[in-house]
Amino acid sequence: MSCNWGTELWDQFDNLEKHTSWGIDFLERYTKFVKERADIELSYAKQIRSLSKKYHPKRNREDESRYTWFVAFAATLQQLNELAIQREDLAENLNGQIVCELTRYTQELKAERKSHFQDGRRAQQHIESSWKQLESSKRRFERDCKEAERAQHVSNKIDLDNKTDGEKARQTAQQKQQAAEESRKDYVTSLNQFNQDQHQHYHTLVPVIYQRIQDMEERRIERIGEAMRSLAEAERKVLPVVSRCLDAMMEAAESIQPRKDTRQVVEVYKSGFDPPGDVEFEDYSATMRRSISESSYLDNRTEERRQSRKLWPFIRKTKLLFLGMRVECAPLPSQGKLG
Amino acid sequence: MSCNWGTELWDQFDNLEKHTSWGIDFLERYTKFVKERADIELSYAKQIRSLSKKYHPKRNREDESRYTWFVAFAATLQQLNELAIQREDLAENLNGQIVCELTRYTQELKAERKSHFQDGRRAQQHIESSWKQLESSKRRFERDCKEAERAQHVSNKIDLDNKTDGEKARQTAQQKQQAAEESRKDYVTSLNQFNQDQHQHYHTLVPVIYQRIQDMEERRIERIGEAMRSLAEAERKVLPVVSRCLDAMMEAAESIQPRKDTRQVVEVYKSGFDPPGDVEFEDYSATMRRSISESSYLDNRTEERRQSRKLWPFIRKTKLLFLGMRVECAPLPSQGKLG
Numbered sequence: 001m002s003c004n005w006g007t008e009l010w011d012q013f014d015n016l017e018k019h020t021s022w023g024i025d026f027l028e029r030y031t032k033f034v035k036e037r038a039d040i041e042l043s044y045a046k047q048i049r050s051l052s053k054k055y056h057p058k059r060n061r062e063d064e065s066r067y068t069w070f071v072a073f074a075a076t077l078q079q080l081n082e083l084a085i086q087r088e089d090l091a092e093n094l095n096g097q098i099v100c101e102l103t104r105y106t107q108e109l110k111a112e113r114k115s116h117f118q119d120g121r122r123a124q125q126h127i128e129s130s131w132k133q134l135e136s137s138k139r140r141f142e143r144d145c146k147e148a149e150r151a152q153h154v155s156n157k158i159d160l161d162n163k164t165d166g167e168k169a170r171q172t173a174q175q176k177q178q179a180a181e182e183s184r185k186d187y188v189t190s191l192n193q194f195n196q197d198q199h200q201h202y203h204t205l206v207p208v209i210y211q212r213i214q215d216m217e218e219r220r221i222e223r224i225g226e227a228m229r230s231l232a233e234a235e236r237k238v239l240p241v242v243s244r245c246l247d248a249m250m251e252a253a254e255s256i257q258p259r260k261d262t263r264q265v266v267e268v269y270k271s272g273f274d275p276p277g278d279v280e281f282e283d284y285s286a287t288m289r290r291s292i293s294e295s296s297y298l299d300n301r302t303e304e305r306r307q308s309r310k311l312w313p314f315i316r317k318t319k320l321l322f323l324g325m326r327v328e329c330a331p332l333p334s335q336g337k338l339g
Numbered sequence: 340m341s342c343n344w345g346t347e348l349w350d351q352f353d354n355l356e357k358h359t360s361w362g363i364d365f366l367e368r369y370t371k372f373v374k375e376r377a378d379i380e381l382s383y384a385k386q387i388r389s390l391s392k393k394y395h396p397k398r399n400r401e402d403e404s405r406y407t408w409f410v411a412f413a414a415t416l417q418q419l420n421e422l423a424i425q426r427e428d429l430a431e432n433l434n435g436q437i438v439c440e441l442t443r444y445t446q447e448l449k450a451e452r453k454s455h456f457q458d459g460r461r462a463q464q465h466i467e468s469s470w471k472q473l474e475s476s477k478r479r480f481e482r483d484c485k486e487a488e489r490a491q492h493v494s495n496k497i498d499l500d501n502k503t504d505g506e507k508a509r510q511t512a513q514q515k516q517q518a519a520e521e522s523r524k525d526y527v528t529s530l531n532q533f534n535q536d537q538h539q540h541y542h543t544l545v546p547v548i549y550q551r552i553q554d555m556e557e558r559r560i561e562r563i564g565e566a567m568r569s570l571a572e573a574e575r576k577v578l579p580v581v582s583r584c585l586d587a588m589m590e591a592a593e594s595i596q597p598r599k600d601t602r603q604v605v606e607v608y609k610s611g612f613d614p615p616g617d618v619e620f621e622d623y624s625a626t627m628r629r630s631i632s633e634s635s636y637l638d639n640r641t642e643e644r645r646q647s648r649k650l651w652p653f654i655r656k657t658k659l660l661f662l663g664m665r666v667e668c669a670p671l672p673s674q675g676k677l678g
Binding site (some may be wrong): 003004005008009010011012015016019026029030033036037040043044047048051054055067068069070072073076134138141142145146148180184187188191194195198199202203206214217218219220221222224225226228229231232233235236239242243246247249250252253254256258259261262263265266269270271273275276278279281282284285 | 342343354368372415473559564567585593597598602608610618620
């Protein structure tokens with residue numbers, strides 16, 4: 001089947017005008033669609049970015065970066081920010097590559113369409129005026145024929161009655177006949193002109209204009225297809241980056257080492273003190289016996305041990321630290337020997 | 340380096356309490372983070388879905404589904420809706436698999452942590468009361484020794500002056516000596532008990548409790564890691580589906596055939612009429628000549644041609660349709676023959 005608008009749709013000016021107008025409406029609608037899509041991406045990116053920012057560590061507690069789980073979370077937030085950047089880039093591409101270009105293209109297309117339909121209307125006006133010319137010369141010919149016929153009648157009738165009047169009427173009839181002949185020539189000229197115009201109109205002008213409209217329509221559709229491909233392509237380009245971000249998040253999650261973290265806690269908090277040894281006996285009865293056997297050997301030995309041994313903190317602080325809990329308590333008695 | 344909290348951090352009860360509390364804070368913070376992430380996905384999905392719905396065709400104009408560009412756009416919207424569904428599923432997975440589970444786990448963890456630190460406090464109370472027992476028996480021994488010593492002094496002094504009083508004082512001194520001996524035994528018992536308690540405290544109870552706290556902390560970190568992996572995994576699962584949606588969008592865009600669409604326009608609008616042929620000559624002078632040569636052959640032939648020929652529309656409608664434009668106009672004259 002032929003699909004040439006110029007030959008197939010020669011009588012569908014109004015419908016083509018409507019159809020191409022609908023096409024441009026769609027183009028504008030599609031542009032708006034992509035714009036709204038870009039806005040959604042932008043708002044999504046904004047939310048993701050502020051989520052990442054909100055949870056970003058403020059380093060106000062322990063030096064958190066020494067713990068693998070903490071570092072992993074920071075890395076996740078970093079990747080999340082990367083995702084936001086990707087979405088922003090996508091939105092920018094949609095706006096720049098598609099929305100802007102389609103908006104500009106739509107303006108061009110509107111201008112082109114207007115010009116084609118103006119050409120159509122001009123051709124229409126030309127054939128109309130050619131038609132009017134034909135009509136008017138045809139009517140003149142019709143009128144002149146009638147008048148010539150009437151004059152001939154009169155002449156024929158008078159001719160039988162009166163020679164002088166008959167001559168005059170015959171002259172009038174001859175003049176009318178000549179005028180009719182002139183009108184006939186005019187009419188034939190107008191008719192030939194109209195038929196020539198009409199042929200050119202339907203076989204050259206209209207086909208050319210409609211062919212241009214069809215080309216324009218095909219370019220519009222081609223352009224829609226391109227925009228749709230660009231849209232899908234722009235989103236596709238994001239995928240590998242998103243995939244890398246997710247890989248990095250996964251790696252971060254897998255880099256978490258609970259054992260290493262609890263070892264870090266030891267490094268941070270270990271006091272270096274040993275747990276207290278046995279409390280020694282304090283022999284208050286010693287003074288009683290000292291009179292019998294004076295000996296400072298054991299006392300001296302205790303003193304030596306106390307100095308060589310790493311002190312545990314609550315001796316210095318005069319506080320008891322069982323299990324690391326601070327408990328207000330009487331100072332430990334000075335250590336003595338078990339008697 | 341050893342990383343055993345039970346032996347390395349025996350004196351860091353307060354710090355471990357703070358550190359594990361911070362760990363639980365983080366868990367809650369992370370849960371909140373995932374919740375907010377899911378909310379963002381849900382809001383994004385909602386926007387995408389309503390965009391798809393908003394632009395979905397309402398079939399109010401021509402039967403649009405006959406055009407490839409229109410079908411392609413509908414397919415794009417369909418895929419967009421599919422993307423929204425994927426995002427909703429993602430949000431649901433984040434809420435269900437991560438947020439709910441972590442919330443439940445955090446409650447369990449809080450209960451477990453509380454129980455470990457209660458055990459710690461109980462052990463602390465026990466060693467404190469053992470210490471108090473030791474202190475009190477030591478003081479009693481100290482007092483009794485002093486009293487015995489004083490009684491011995493008195494007895495020694497009196498012994499030299501008065502035999503009767505001396506005997507009484509000696510008996511008192513002996514009783515005091517015995518009481519001191521009793522206190523000494525008590526003190527030794529308390530001391531042994533305390534040293535035994537203290538040894539058990541620092542070498543069994545504390546190590547066991549702190550080891551449990553460390554295990555708990557390592558499980559918490561492990562769990563954080565799992566949650567982070569789940570988060571990345573849940574997002575990763577979406578990628579192939581998104582990729583398929585984008586492939587489908589690309590296919591839709593590539594299925595656009597401008598030539599096919601303009602051929603469709605021909606099918607929709609073609610009237611089937613041929614463009615008008617030449618307008619024929621109407622010979623108003625014929626009646627004048629008919630008297631000379633009467634012949635209806637050409638008129639009849641014209642009539643035949645008019646009936647066999649497919650009429651073009653403006654003849655029937657008494658309207659002129661040049662280029663398909665409706666123009667109010669005089670009816671075409673009945674066709675005659677060129678004379």
